[in-house]
Amino acid sequence: MPDNKKLHSVAALFNSVDEIISAAKKTTAAGYKKFDVNTPYPVHGMDRAMGMGQSKIGFVTLFFGLFGAAFIFLFMWWSFAVSYNIVVGGKPFLAVPAFIPITFETTVLFAAIATVVGMLAVYFKLPNNSHPLHDTDYMKAVSGDKFGLVIEAEDKQFDKAKVIEFLKGLGAYKIEDIYYPEQEKFRMFEPKFLLFLAIVAVATSGLTYVTLNKLMYITPFDWMDFQSKLTAQKGSNMFANHEGMRPPVEGTVARGFIPYPYKGQPMPVEVLSNPTIPTKQILELGKGKFLTFCSPCHGNFGEGESRLRGQFPVGPTLHSDKIINYPDGMIYHIITNGQNAMPSYAPQITRHERWAIVDYIRVLQRAQNAKESDLKAVNKESVSNVQN
Amino acid sequence: MSLDYSKELTLVQGNMTMADLDNAIAKPMDTKPNKNYFIALAFTSSLLLLGVIAVSLTFYYGIGEWGNNQPVGWAFDITNFVFWVGIAHAGTLISAILYLLRQKWRTAISRFSEAMTIFAVICAGIFPIIHTGRPWLAGYLIPYPNAMQLWPNFVSPLVWDVFAVSTYFIVSLLFWYVGLIPDFATLRDRTVSKIKKFIYSLFSLGWRHSNRDWRHYEKVYMILAGLATPLVLSVHTVVSFDFATSVLPGWHSTIFPPYFVAGAIFSGFAMVVTALVFMRKVFSLENIITMDHLDRMNKIILLTGSMVGYAYLMEFFISWYSGVPTEQYVAINRAFGPYAWGYWVMVSCNSIFPQLFWFRRFRRSIPVMFIVVVLVNVGMWFERFIIIVTSLHRDFLPSSWGMFYPTWVDFSILFGSFGLFFTLVLLFTRTLPVVTMSEIKGVVEGAQPSHYEGDHNA
Structure with a gap:
């Protein structure tokens, strides 16, 4: 017997399943706590013979299953209703029936993975290929068709001679000492x-x-990234001017395009008259376009307070007498044609929208330079609105 | 011959002891394969190579290599997907549902059919990905925080499919591996080869057959069976939603989920029987996978085949009963239109030939059984083809009508998937135990304590 090795346990082998069941019962009755039974397949009734209750691992499954369900349901709700709304087939953003399949699948996925990982890593403390029982004759026998019982040296009642006597009494056909492997x-x-x-x-x-x-x-x-077709802004030797894009034929007008008669004139002698009536709809449109295109330089109320904080020339106030006295057509002309540092906004804003902006500027001008009489008019109007 | 149905049939025949079982099951791994094995492997891997070439051509030139075109946008690709997912279902039915129903005969065939589940899901998973045309973008189906800050459309059945099939694959793999751990330990302790011992030790994770572990292990096995049972039913239900939630006559049908699940189990069992007939003979496992096993599986084929036949009749009835002219047209066009030949192949293979299994003589005859299950495999492939193509080829406007003509690439990918499947099956039979050793040992005569039942208070 090697003296330098530490004893882990004493192991006994049995031939039949009835012997191992009664051996387990007697070992439990004798008061041994740190013992184990190794069988090549699960033996019915062994848990009770060893004095063990039901496995509680089902709670792991329950917890992680519920966690998976809650997680994926909240995630789908968040991604669909909060992070990025997509309307699909008129379904609501919290489409509970349509979320059920994925919620179910994820519940099963989380529960299954957690149960298996929990069983292997937490309950069995695997992987563990350095356990003293490995590579023993005992292990080779119980892997095949024998039944084994080990009593560990750490048990409080452990006394080697007594344990061997006890195991012999149980009918073991072979008894083996199990030592800790040499520490690598x-x-x-x-x-x-x-x-x-x-x-x-x-x-x-x-x-x-x-x-x-x-x-x-x-x-x-x-x-598909590299095709031989001609794209905009590209040169081409096919045309005399070596440009890929073609200018419109001289003397023609594109569909839906009405030429502006005072184009390019800094101070036209006469201007167009306003074709719109300042209805609420027009003013709302004008407000939106004004806030988008005009307010960065002229300020949200047209007071000339640039939002660009000096990165661009500050636009003048729209409440000066000069501008108040301009005809509508002149303001329209400036938006269309540009003036000084201001470029033409004709490409970005349609004709109709430009007139709406003009109407909205008139509203701003009146609001910013309101008189006592205007207030009365407003009150009168609101009263009449109520009556209507 | 009189049968006593009150007694359980002997599960393992020929008086095999546990040591005999171990030897018989481990034999393919302990011995060198013979010439026939390599001939079979050469054949299946050639088919696989054909499939790889066809898929590469598809990636290089695009899915214009296939016969799909307006109005038939789904054809062989989705047919093969549904077919293979269906094949997968038998394994989970045997390993999970029959486990919960305490059908002990499942132990002999559960490992093999679970392996077939995994291989079939691998085959199935290929098709939706290559069907997208740009498989390298398939990652967008997974919800991960991407640069576009977009999430998958969680209310689409196609995304449900991604979740259902990938969950099914992962859970099947876990279930399979958990079952394999004790067998790896047994193999580890049997083998004399150092390399094999290293590999088996690695995969056995150091399992020690300890009863303190078996206690949790059995519980976990039951929990996994309980989780896999609704999962397997959900997978083909979700696959059928791909069709049923669309507003297309021939697809928009509430019978689809149960009809698809029954069809899946039907085709899966047929595939398992097809493979088992060879496997038990080649590896001399006739005493473990007995004629009784095949007999019982044939009974399930008869049952599910009749359910599928009922669904065919019900589709006809509902299309008439609904009073919708387009539905009626689709039903009549299926049976008597340009694809009538396919429809009648499907009906005869799936509902008529399996009726032979009403007779015990045919259920227990290997040649009859083999012919019927091969016909069932053919018929179930045609069922998916008929459902998909006949519903599409007659569009709402007669000006948009068309026909589907498969190309050689279509056929090569189909045969390639069979090549992949059987290559994996062949490799599996030589590398892993085809029967669950730790379970089969528990059901031989005298494996469980004799006084267990009457000894509750001891």
Whole structure:
């Protein structure tokens, strides 16, 4: 017997399943606590013979199943109703019936993974290939068709001679001492280990770099990215002026386009008259367009307070007498044609919208320079509104 | 011959002891395969190579290589997907539902059919991905915080499919692996080869057959069976939603979920029987996978085949009863239109030939059984083809009518999927125990304590 080894347990082998059941019962009755039974397949009634109750692992399944259900349901609600709303087939954003299949699948997924991982890692403390029982004749026998019982040396009642006597009395056909395996020594700073760490570090960072910077940017098939067609702004030798884009034929007017008669004149002698009536709808449209296109320079109320904080020339106030006295057509002309630092807004804003802006500027001018009489008029109007 | 139905049939025949069982099951892994095995492997891997070439051509030139075109936008791709997902269902039915129903005969075939589940899901998973035309963008189906800040459309049945099939794959794999752990430990303790011992030790995780572990293990096995049972029913239900939630005559039908699930189990059992007939013979496992097993499986094929036949009749009835002219047209066009030949192949293979299994003599005859299950496999593939193509080829406007003509690429991918499946099955039979050793040992005569039942208070 090797003296330098530490005893882990004494193991006994039995031939039949009835023997192992009665052996387990007697071991429990004799008061041993740290013992185990190894059988090649689960034996019915063994849990009771060993004095163990029902496994409680079902609660792990329950908890993680409910967690998975709640998680995915809230996630779908958040992504659909909060993060990015997409209307699909007129369904509500919290489409409970349509969320059921995925909620169910994720419940099963979470519950199954948690149960299996929990069982293996937490309950069984696996992987563990260095347990003293491994590579013993005892283990080889119980892996095949024998039944075994081990009493561990850590048990309070453990006394080697007595335990061997006890196991013989139970009818064991073979008894084996199980020793702890010799401890393998791992030295942290062995050159081999350091080299291994260095290789792992280089391989990991190299792979990460290649993946993130090269692999992710490879387009599998890029035929459609490079086509022989002519795109806008590209030159072409096919035309005399070497331009890809074609200007309209001289003397023609594009469909839906009405030429502006005073184009390019800084101070036209006469201007167009306003074709719109300032209804509420027109003013709402004008307000929206004004806030989008005009307010960055002229301020939200046209008072000339730029929102661009000096990054661009500050637009003048729209409440000066000069502008108040302009005809509608003149303001329209400035928006269309541009003035000084202000470019033409004709490409961005349609004709109708430009007139709506003019109407809205008139509203602003009246509101900013209101008189006592205006207030009375407003009151009168609101009273009449109530009556209506 | 008189049968005593009050007694359980012997599950393992030929008076095999536990050691005999271990030896018989581990034999394919302990011995070198013979020439026939390599011939079979060469054949299946050639089919696989054909499929790989066809898929590569598809990626290179696009899905214009296939016969799909307006109005038939779904054809072989989705047919194959539904077919393979259906094949997968038998494994989970055997390993989970029959476990919950305490059908002990399942132990002999559960490992093999679970393996077929996993391989079939792998085959199925390929098709939706290649069907998208740009498989490298398939990652967008997974909800992850991407640069576009977009999430998948969680109310779409196609996204449900992604969740259902991937969950099914993961849970099947876990279930399979949990069952394999004790067998890996047994193999680890049997083998004399150092390399094999290293591999088996790695996968056995150091399992010690301890009863303190078996206690949790059995509970977990039952929990997984309980989780897998509704899961397997949900998977083909969700697959049928791909069709049933659309507003297309021939697809928009509430019978689809149960009809698809019954069809899935039907085709899956047929595939398992097809493979088992060879496997038990080649590996001399006739005493473990007995004629009684095949007999019982054929009974399930008869049952599910009749359910599928009932669904065919019910589709006709409902289309008449609904009073919707387009529905009626689709039903009549299926049976008597340009794809009538396919429809009658489907009806005869799925509902008529399996009726032979009413007779015990045919249920227990290997040649009859083999012919019927192969016909069932053919018929179930045609069922999916008929459902998909005949509903699409007659669009609402006669000016949009068309026909589907498969190309050689379509056929190559179909055969390639069979090549992949059987290559994996062949490799599996030589690398892993095809019968669950730890379970089959528990059901041989005298494996469980004799006085267990009457000894509750001891």
